Amino acid sequence: MKKLLLIPFAVTMIISCQSHHEWREYLGGPERNHYSALDQINASNVHQLEKAWEYHTNDTSAQNQCNPIIVDGILYATTASVEVFALDASTGKEIWRYRNARDTQWFSKSRGVVYWEDGNDKRILFSAGSHLYALDATKGSLIESFGDSGYVDLKMGLGERAKDRFVAAPTPGTVFQDLIIMPLHLSESAGAAPGFIQAFNIKSGKLEWVFKTIPGPGEYGYETWEKDNYLNEEVGGANAWSGMSIDRDRGIVFVPTGSAAFDFYGGNRKGNNLFANCLLALDAKTGKRIWHFQFTHHDVWDRDLPAPPNLIKIKQKGRLIDAVAQITKQGFVYVFERETGKPVFPIDEIPVATDGVPGEVLSPTQPIPRLPKPFARNRLTEKDINPAAENYTELLEFFKGLRKNLYDPPSKQGTIMFPGFDGGGEWGGAAFDPETGYMYVNANEMAWILKLEDIKNQSSNSLSNGNNAYIKYCQSCHKSDLTGNANSGYPSLVGIGSRRDRGYINKLLSGGKGMMPGFPQLSKEEKESLVDYLLGTEKKEVVSGRQVSKSKIPYSFAGYNKFLDKNGYPAITPPWGTLTAIDLNTGEHVWQRPLGEFKELTAKGMPVTGTENYGGGVVTKGGLFLIAATNDKMFRAFDKLTGKLLWQKELPTSSFASLSTYENNGIQYIVLNVGGTKLGAKKGDSFIAFKLKNSKP
Numbered sequence: 001m002k003k004l005l006l007i008p009f010a011v012t013m014i015i016s017c018q019s020h021h022e023w024r025e026y027l028g029g030p031e032r033n034h035y036s037a038l039d040q041i042n043a044s045n046v047h048q049l050e051k052a053w054e055y056h057t058n059d060t061s062a063q064n065q066c067n068p069i070i071v072d073g074i075l076y077a078t079t080a081s082v083e084v085f086a087l088d089a090s091t092g093k094e095i096w097r098y099r100n101a102r103d104t105q106w107f108s109k110s111r112g113v114v115y116w117e118d119g120n121d122k123r124i125l126f127s128a129g130s131h132l133y134a135l136d137a138t139k140g141s142l143i144e145s146f147g148d149s150g151y152v153d154l155k156m157g158l159g160e161r162a163k164d165r166f167v168a169a170p171t172p173g174t175v176f177q178d179l180i181i182m183p184l185h186l187s188e189s190a191g192a193a194p195g196f197i198q199a200f201n202i203k204s205g206k207l208e209w210v211f212k213t214i215p216g217p218g219e220y221g222y223e224t225w226e227k228d229n230y231l232n233e234e235v236g237g238a239n240a241w242s243g244m245s246i247d248r249d250r251g252i253v254f255v256p257t258g259s260a261a262f263d264f265y266g267g268n269r270k271g272n273n274l275f276a277n278c279l280l281a282l283d284a285k286t287g288k289r290i291w292h293f294q295f296t297h298h299d300v301w302d303r304d305l306p307a308p309p310n311l312i313k314i315k316q317k318g319r320l321i322d323a324v325a326q327i328t329k330q331g332f333v334y335v336f337e338r339e340t341g342k343p344v345f346p347i348d349e350i351p352v353a354t355d356g357v358p359g360e361v362l363s364p365t366q367p368i369p370r371l372p373k374p375f376a377r378n379r380l381t382e383k384d385i386n387p388a389a390e391n392y393t394e395l396l397e398f399f400k401g402l403r404k405n406l407y408d409p410p411s412k413q414g415t416i417m418f419p420g421f422d423g424g425g426e427w428g429g430a431a432f433d434p435e436t437g438y439m440y441v442n443a444n445e446m447a448w449i450l451k452l453e454d455i456k457n458q459s460s461n462s463l464s465n466g467n468n469a470y471i472k473y474c475q476s477c478h479k480s481d482l483t484g485n486a487n488s489g490y491p492s493l494v495g496i497g498s499r500r501d502r503g504y505i506n507k508l509l510s511g512g513k514g515m516m517p518g519f520p521q522l523s524k525e526e527k528e529s530l531v532d533y534l535l536g537t538e539k540k541e542v543v544s545g546r547q548v549s550k551s552k553i554p555y556s557f558a559g560y561n562k563f564l565d566k567n568g569y570p571a572i573t574p575p576w577g578t579l580t581a582i583d584l585n586t587g588e589h590v591w592q593r594p595l596g597e598f599k600e601l602t603a604k605g606m607p608v609t610g611t612e613n614y615g616g617g618v619v620t621k622g623g624l625f626l627i628a629a630t631n632d633k634m635f636r637a638f639d640k641l642t643g644k645l646l647w648q649k650e651l652p653t654s655s656f657a658s659l660s661t662y663e664n665n666g667i668q669y670i671v672l673n674v675g676g677t678k679l680g681a682k683k684g685d686s687f688i689a690f691k692l693k694n695s696k697p
Contacts, residue, residue, distance in 0.1 A: 021663040023070045026112045026172040027429060027616065028660070031311035032245040034431035034440075034618050036661045040668035041692060042622030046637045047647045052669055052691040053092030059083065060683040063656065064675030065170070065427075065615065067112045068687065070662040076137070077687060078110040080675060082128045086140060089664045090697075092689060096140030100128050111243075111427070111657075112172045114180060116202050123202065125180055127169035129511065130154045132182065132200060147205025154182060157198040157210035161233060165193035166517040171243040171427075174253060176284035178202050181253055185241045187517040188302065189473070190551050192261035194230070195239020197280070199287060209287035213238035213257055213275040220289060221274030234551060235269050237261035238276035242427050243308040245324070247338060252290060254311070254324050255280040258304030264410045264452060264557050265300060267359035272297040279309060279326050279334075281341060291341035295328055297363035300356070300410055301450065302421055303329055307429030307616075311338065314437050314585045325432070325584060327425035327441055330406070331376030334369050335584060345371040345587050356409035357452055359554060366407050371587030375580040376424045376443040378406055380416055384572045388606070389565035399563075399571075402449070410450050412555075418572075420448035421560060428616030428629060428658050433640060437585040440625050440640070442595055443578050444612045446570055451558035455551075466533025469526050473519050476557040482534075485561055497535040505531050569598070577610035577630065579617075581643060591643035596630030614678060616658035618670070628655035628672055631679045635672060635690075653684040665697040 020037055028034050041049065057064075059079035068077040074095065075087040085097040114125040115137060122137035123146075132154055134146035142150030154169055155162045166187045173180040179199045186192045197211040215222040216230045229235045237260045245254045260269055260276040277296040282289060296303040309326040314335075322338040335344040349365035356362050377384075381404075385396050403415040423444050430441040471480075477490045484492040496505070509527055512518035522530065532538035563571045570576045574594065581590040594610030602608060617627030625640045633654050637647040653676030661670045669689045676684040 022072075023068070023660040023662045024115060025069060026067055026114070026243065027308065027658060028618070030174070030246040030248055031432070032243070032308040032429060033310050033312070033434075034429065034616050034658065035433060035620070036618055037621045038661060038663055038668050039620060039622035040663065040695075041620070041624065041661075041670065043624055043639055043646060045692060046624060048693045049637075049647065049649065049670070049690045050693045052689040054689070055087055055092040055094070055687045057083070057085070057685045057687070060675075060677070060685050063109050063677045064673055064685075065109055065111045065657045066673050067658040068660050068671055068673065069112060069115055070660060070664070071115050071137075073664050074137075075671065075687075076113050076115065076124055077673070078113060078126065080109070080685070082110045082126070084113060084124060084126055084135060084140065086137070087687075089662060089669065090667070092687070098135055098140045100133070109170050111170050114172045114175060116175055116180070118178075118203075125173060125202065127154065127173075127182070130167040132169065132173070132180070132205075134202070134205070145204070152200055152205040152207075154184065154198070155193070156207050158193055158196050162193035164520055165191065165236070166512060166520060167193050168512070168517075171241060174244040174246050175202070176246055176248060176251065176253060179208055179284065181244060181255075181284065183240045183243050185517070186237055186239050186261070187519075188237065188259075188261050188263045189476070190234040190262040190553050192236030194236050195241075195257065197240055197255055197282070197287065199284075211280070211282055211287040211289070214260070215274070224271040224274040226268070226270050229269050232268065234262065234553065235260060237263075238273070241304065242306055245308045245311050246284060247311055250339065251284045252338070253282050253284040254309045255282060256305030256307070256309055256326060259296070259299035259302055262553055263300070263302040264450065265357070265360060265553055265555050266298050267361065267554075268552060270298075270361045272363060273299070277303060277305065279305065279324070279336070281324075281338075293334070293336065293341055295326070295334065295367060297366060298361075300360065300362070301407070301417065306423050306425050306427050310430055310432045310439065312432050312437075312439075312584060313434060314344070316344070316585060323584075325430070325439060327375075327430050329419060329421075329423040329425055331374040331378045331419055331424040331443060332369055333372045333375065333430075333439065333441075333582065333584075335372075343369070345369055352407035353405065353409060357412060357555060360409065362409055372582050372584065373587070373589065375441050375582060375589075375592070376419050376445050376578060378418060378424070380404055380418050380447060380572060386565065386569075386571055386573050389569070389571060391566045395565060395571045410452050412452050412454070414449050414451040416563065417448040417450045419444055420446045420562065422446065422612070422614075426614055428614060431617055431619040431625065432584070433619045435621065436641070437583055438590055438619075438640070439582045439584050440617060440619055441580055441582070442613050442617060442627060442629055443580065445572075445576050445578060445610070446612055447563040447572055449561045449563055451561075452555040453558050455554055455556050464533065464538055465526060465529035466531075466538040469522070469530040470533055471556070472551065473522075473530070476559055477516070479559055485559060490560060493534055502531055502535070505534060569601075574607070575610035577613045579625075579627070579638070579643070581625075581640070590641075593643045595627070596632050596634070599632060612679060614656040618659055618661050620661065626659060626661070626670060628659060630654065631681055633681070651688070652686065654679070654681040656681075667691050667695045667697060
């Protein structure tokens with residue numbers, strides 16, 4: 001059954017009566033717009049929200065970033081270790097739970113699952129480790145006819161050199177008819193697997209098509225790489241880790257890709273490197289390229305596209321445009337006509353610095369849109385150093401010694417990354433309201449330091465195998481002295497033997513954890529040497545056996561370091577996190593406000609600063625924009641037209657996941673994944689649903 005939902009400025013959408021009340025797909029639907037046409041909870045009564053139910057997963061093994069889906073009165077989601085479960089969406093009572101015996105995913109994470117049905121055949125698809133699984137949605141059991149008794153290998157279409165490389169898929173795939181098109185999370189260092197786009201048959205598990213993001217001879221884009229880069233063991237990536245959106249009527253899947261690996265030096269992959277850092281419009285049935293746009297040429301800044309694009313309708317000069325809008329880490333929004341890729345707003349190729357480290361060959365220009373204006377600051381000056389910082393003078397002098405312009409290349413002196421490695425825009429993505437044409441995007445405004453170091457006598461025979469392996473695989477995050485960087489989320493490994501046993505460390509190295517990739521390419525000898533090195537039990541002389549392969553890349557990455565003051569707060573002036581409403585009909589901002597607060601600073605009389613935030617919000621027909629995402633544990637409701645804060649509620653811990661809303665038995669619910677863990681937040685294990693006080697079926 002179909003009905004028309006009329007949109008105020010003459011945009012018309014067709015939706016099913018059933019899906020109008022549900023949250024059937026990741027981020028709300030194939031357009032990834034975080035939008036709900038429900039209005040039972042609205043701007044006039046949102047202050048009456050109360051907890052309806054809470055489900056405890058009893059799993060705090062890692063971050064939980066899952067965005068639940070709700071279909072036919074059943075909520076489907078994952079635990080922190082990627083156990084899939086089904087709940088009664090009205091009560092939170094567990095219906096079934098699938099515990100994976102093959103991939104023990106204590107080290108993984110998931111942003112959600114996929115629902116697919118054909119008559120009575122109803123399936124849940126999810127990924128764990130390097131495998132894609134299919135479950136019976138009614139019973140939670142493996143579908144034996146899918147692939148190899150219920151699962152397929154996500155390395156299947158990546159070629160031989162992905163065989164012993166880290167491959168995972170924390171973001172849900174995208175469905176088109178009987179196909180599921182899969183995003184991939186890979187290592188970002190030298191030796192990463194290639195990030196090809198793959199489509200699998202949902203019924204059989206058969207690999208149906210592959211789009212090569214690192215082209216071979218005779219393929220479009222091959223000339224944008226050095227000769228035979230597609231064979232180079234140290235060149236990989238260009239993967240679509242953040243998810244995709246799909247125009248099912250047109251049969252077009254929109255795929256945002258990330259940078260080529262190694263992230264921060266490209267002297268071994270000279271050229272613009274298509275199809276890294278691109279929005280790809282592919283024929284969803286065949287995988288053939290329709291059009292593409294590259295946002296960063298020859299990326300050496302880790303400027304992955306951080307979220308699925310939004311499929312939108314906007315109005316300009318009396319003309320309705322079916323468009324696709326892509327947010328970026330840099331704080332830009334790029335808008336294109338959906339069928340042709342023609343920019344809706346002009347995009348200029350702006351000259352940028354090209355004086356990188358020796359061996360690097362950078363693009364002389366980068367594309368920057370004239371509109372919309374950036375939703376996050378992306379340039380810093382000395383005036384932006386926070387005068388309230390206790391060590392202001394020290395910070396200012398340090399800042400003066402850095403490279404700091406937009407697209408200044410990585411350097412040995414240090415280059416400001418602003419917004420930082422996590423954006424700007426991040427994986428939570430943007431919301432879009434078809435009633436108004438407004439986009440809502442929460443953003444980080446954290447500055448980080450990008451620094452390269454010469455590799456001098458490293459990975460050489462003068463060092464032990466374990467030390468060599470540590471330099472190659474671990475040092476960029478955990479520093480040469482193993483002390484890590486807690487403020488940036490990288491723990492110290494000093495004395496790890498007193499906290500973790502050898503078995504745990506071995507599993508961690510093989511499978512990764514959170515944002516850390518695994519290193520399955522390590523031989524048994526290499527892994528044992530590395531574990532010995534971490535535990536302080538390795539012999540000082542060179543260990544016999546297979547040596548760690550030497551990289552031809554002449555620089556190492558000095559690590560992910562935030563630019564902070566002596567007390568751990570951002571060294572720059574607030575806001576440090578924002579929420580912005582942008583009218584995509586005109587490209588103009590409607591409103592912007594800080595998102596989140598440090599309560600101890602507010603108590604001292606400092607205006608609300610905003611904080612780093614992870615996970616997206618929901619915009620509703622009821623006049624609301626709803627979001628958690630901040631480290632202050634708050635769940636907030638804003639007036640979507642003005643940005644006024646209407647209501648807020650403190651949660652047991654922070655919710656770093658995109659939320660969902662749905663109606664079941666006549667009651668509208670909002671459900672949040674309250675997992676904490678990130679940014680030093682207390683661990684959590686619950687999914688909490690809210691409804692209006694005294695609401696009844």
